[in-house]
Amino acid sequence: MNKDQLSALFGRFLREEASPHEKKMVEAYMLLSESEEAEFSDREKQETKERIWSVLNPYSGERRSNNVWYANRSWWLRTAAVWVMLVGITAAGFLFRYDIMDRLFPIAWNQDITGPYEIKRVVLPDGTVVNLAPNSTISYPARYRGHARKARLSGIAFFSVVSNEKQPFTVASGNLDIRVLGTSFEVRNVPLLHDVGVTVATGKVQVRCGDRMQAVLTANQEVRYNDTVGQFSVMEKVDAAAETAWTRNVLVFRETGLEEVLKALEDRYGMKISIHPNAIKKGATFSGAFKSHESGKEILDVVCFSSGLKYTITRDNIAVITK
Amino acid sequence: MENVLDDHQLLDRIKEGDAEAFRILFERHWEGLYAFAWKRLKSRQDAEDVVQHVFMKIWEHRSARNIQLSIQAYLYRSVYYEVIAALKNIAGGSEEISSVTEYTLPVFSSVLEKLSLADLNELINKEVSNLPERMQQIYKLSREEDYSVKAIAEELNLSEQTVKNQLTMALSRLRKPVFESVLLLLIKDLMFP
Missing domain, CATH: 2.60.120.1440 (Jelly Rolls)
Structure with missing residues (x-):
């Protein structure tokens, strides 16, 4: 977009000819700029007020018509105004456009x-x-x-x-x-x-x-x-x-308590495992690493075989561990 | 008179050519309007012009003016359009503005042009969601369903005056009335039904 196109866009907005997207752009600009800082000192305020009022005051003879105000403006003031506006938008917009977007539409x-x-x-x-x-x-x-x-x-x-x-x-x-x-x-x-x-x-x-x-x-x-x-x-x-060889594994146990091993299998594969009372000897551990191509059932087979345990799958799909 | 008369009473006096009432209205509102314009134009001179223009019109058309809703909302709506007109004139000016324009203008685009309509809606809706529930409801009917004030009043089973009053009340309860006025401005038809 160049400044002529920007001007044309505002023109279409005022004539109510803007597309829905263009309308939203202008509205968003008007909304967003509300959060700009605008602090004026009391002296500035007083001077500004007097300047505006001096033209408005119905009793003062100085009143000029609208056209005269605009024609009176020196070109460099306008130039400076555009410059300041553009620099303002640049600073806030261009350099930090992703920050602005992160603020407006944060990504989870x-x-x-x-x-x-x-x-x-x-x-x-x-x-x-x-x-x-x-x-x-x-x-x-x-x-x-x-x-x-x-x-x-x-x-x-x-x-x-x-x-x-x-x-x-x-x-x-x-x-x-x-x-x-x-x-x-x-x-x-x-x-x-x-x-x-x-x-x-x-x-x-x-x-x-x-x-x-x-x-x-x-x-x-x-x-x-x-x-x-x-x-x-x-x-x-x-x-x-x-x-980095470990990266090819999915589960690694080193003398890990059997109950913990079975719990890890439940967590990882969403299996339901129920342990028959006294099936597992106190202090029994398991060591071994499993690779990603192995299924939960295959791993359970290996764990049970090496620990001298058996398991049956119930109708509700629960693996019941027995001696 | 400064503290006694509300905006509508001032306006009645202005209609009769009371310059003192005009001055009080100006004193009451110029600062917020000026800040509003300045934030969007980033230029003292242009912001002053915009405020002048808005008050000038009030005085010049005083006899014909008939403002239904809150004067504050009316003033902000006027400044809103004056600001856009000023932006149009500045950007469309014939002055040679050096490479700054070519370099910095893509910026307006890079922030806003690249957002999809959905993103822009989301952006605006986020602001709307901070409004009181009733106002949100009215906003959504007006904006998204394209309802007129009359239709909103019928839909919500309220009188038209109640719809307008709700808006004015909501407005005065808000923490940053100026900001919310801007939102109010986005609602079609409400100021000039």
């Missing part, structure tokens, strides 16, 4: 959380795949808009970021900001350990802490940041493939 953030044994595959709105380790939380907008793709992580996750140079992908985790254009990497941020680590599998990743510290990592490099010490340490030649 989604959250995915993993249980203590569970590994989840989360697909972000841009197609970026996140493998979320147990006890981790990732938050991200329901859709991406503007210049940035953002996500927040607490815990451990492996990111395979879809490449988009115009829209860098940023993960905020602990004190670190991890910024990438398209690559894959792992972030480990376990709050209790005061230690955040980033391991890069492919591509290039920029890791920042505040404004001062930053590191640029390439494949098989790892950076660790210790919260308490406040220091970066970069490690070379990490076996990223081995470090």
Whole structure:
């Protein structure tokens, strides 16, 4: 749109010839600009009032006709007015247009959380795949808009970021900001350990802490940041493939109590499992990792077989565990 | 007279050519109207012109003027259209306005032009949702169902005068009457049924 078109738009609005969309644009502009700050000092107010009134006052001889007011205006005043108006709209509108839109139409953030044994595959709105380790939380907008793709992580996750140079992908985790254009990497941020680590599998990743510290990592490099010490340490030649092997699993148990294992299966696969009293020996545990192609029933088979248990499926689809 | 007479009584006196009543009406409303215009025009000179123009018309057409609803709503409605007319004139001016125009104008577009009609509706509805329920109802009937004041009155089983009174009352109860006046302006027909 240029200024002539803008002028034409206002003209159509006044002649009631504007399209519904154009009408709404003007109405929205008139509404939005109400929130502009307009503070005038008492002196300014007094002067302004007097200037306006001097022309209006029915008793003063100075009154001129409408046409004269407009003709009297020096061209540079008008120019300045346009300039000021445009700069005003620019400042509020152009530079911060996505912020304005975020304020007007905020995008909801989604959250995915993993249980203590569970590994989840989360697909972000841009197609970026996140493998979320147990006890981790990732938050991200329901859709991406503007210049940035953002996500927040607490815990451990492996990111395979879809490449988009115009829209860098940023993960905020602990004190670190991890910024990438398209690559894959792992972030480990376990709050209790005061230690955040980033391991890069492919591509290039920029890791920042505040404004001062930053590191640029390439494949098989790892950076660790210790919260308490406040220091970066970069490690070379990490076996990223081995470090991130966990991402192919969906459930991982390490000497986990059997009841907990069964509970995790219920949560993950929506199964209903009922345990016959005394079926499970006190202190019985299970260790093992399951991959994503295995079904809940297959995993239950393995857990029961290795623990010397049996199960039957009732008509209501409940798996009853017995000795 | 300053505190005693309400706007309608002032207007009656203005009709009879009472310049003092005109001054009081001006004193009462000029500031809000000026701020309203300034926020949209970002120009002292243009905002002053707009306010002048609105009051000028009141004085010049005093004998013919017959205002049914709140004078405040009437004044804001007038300023609303004067502001749009001023924007039209400024943007359509023949002055060479340098690269600023070419660079900054896409902005009006980038914020508003790119929003879909649905987004714009959402934006406006969000503001409307802050209004009292009855006013919202009237707004929606007027705006979305294209009802006239008469039809709204029939639909809600109210007299036309009640519809108008409800609006005026709602208006005076609102925290930021000026802002809501703008919304009221979006309602067709209500000021000049």
